Amino acid sequence: MPGGDPGARLLTPRGRGGVAIVDLSGPARWDLAARLLGRDAIAGLRVGTPPRLLGLHLAGGIADRALVVVRPASIELHVTGSPALVAEMERALGGFAPDPALAPAERLLREAIGTAQLALALEQRGLDFAAHLEWLRSLPPPRRQVEAAATRERSVAALALAWPVRLVLCGARNAGKSTLFNRLAGGERVLAGPTPGLTRDPVAEPVELGGYPYLLVDTAGEGEPADALEAEAIVRARELGRAALRILVVDGCVGPGPHDAELRATATLVVRNKVDLPQAPWPPELGEPLPLSCADPAQAFALRARIGMELRLRRGLRAAGPAGGPAALDPAQWAALAALA
Ligand SMILES: Nc1nc2c(ncn2[C@@H]2O[C@H](COP(=O)(O)OP(=O)(O)O)[C@@H](O)[C@H]2O)c(=O)[nH]1
Ligand SMILES: [Mg+2]
Incomplete structure (x- = not known):
């Protein structure tokens, strides 16, 4: 305030x-x-x-x-x-005083939602990124390039670990998006059920998957909207999906719907859900999906690990944890590093 x-x-x-x-x-x-x-x-x-x-x-x-x-x-x-x-x-x-600006490692230490973030924060707190930049600047150009490239590589992983990226669940109505959302978020956060159109406003929840942080977003599914409110929800879901990673959820019993080929083009991961039920044929042009079942809540832990690993590999990230040297932890530090090139 x-x-x-x-x-x-x-x-x-x-x-x-x-x-x-x-x-x-x-x-x-x-x-x-x-x-x-x-x-x-x-x-x-x-x-x-x-x-x-x-x-x-x-x-x-x-x-x-x-x-x-x-x-x-x-x-x-x-x-x-x-x-x-x-x-x-x-x-x-009458309001709280604004937080004093925290060093990025301190901020991460306070806000960490998982052990990999904590390990990175503790490591970076003991390293002086500003001094590291000074040192890079002092190097002769050929050596500086090599060292700055190594710092940038560490920083890509560190930034991905420090800042959550939005992860939007998209796909046809009834595909199991809300059920998957609840499994990944570790609780019954959103209504899921056989009535299509249960999810309207997008719901977001911070989650850690494969060590990396995400802001998981459940959306209304594609399909013929039942009313104006639902049509609005679908439009908002499409907008949300644009600047984020997406998981396309397909109901394996029904097979891909009319919008799935288009959604597939920008999805980081395609999930063929409900593999516990008899499956419809899978068109090869949609690529190799990740077969899943969300039916059993007791499998949520394994499901989270599986999806976390798939996302990490598809994003080209290494195992989450300490960076192994000074790394940029926020956009300002990244910009200072980029300016060295
Ligand atoms: N058998 C089975 N049913 C599922 C699975 N995932 C979701 N469902 C069911 O499919 C229906 C639609 O799920 P929901 O998550 O609401 O779909 P959404 O419209 O995409 O959000 C619900 O009745 C779920 O219980 C699954 O892996 N296996
Ligand atoms: Mg839903």
């Missing part, structure tokens, strides 16, 4: 989490604390008071409890990491 009271900061990453920590500092911290906890409750608090659980007054009632830690120059509220609760607190406080 721009223009927020700079006395309140969110110390934990935004998004779903086990815990969120809100830090109140500056001269207004006791007033800010009173807004959330009530004047009476904080009256007895002072530096040195042991951490105390107090009711959190939000939206006109007690919404939750906060562990209140009074530090010499600040007050910390530890609350459950529910995004709705944090948003309510942000509203009550």
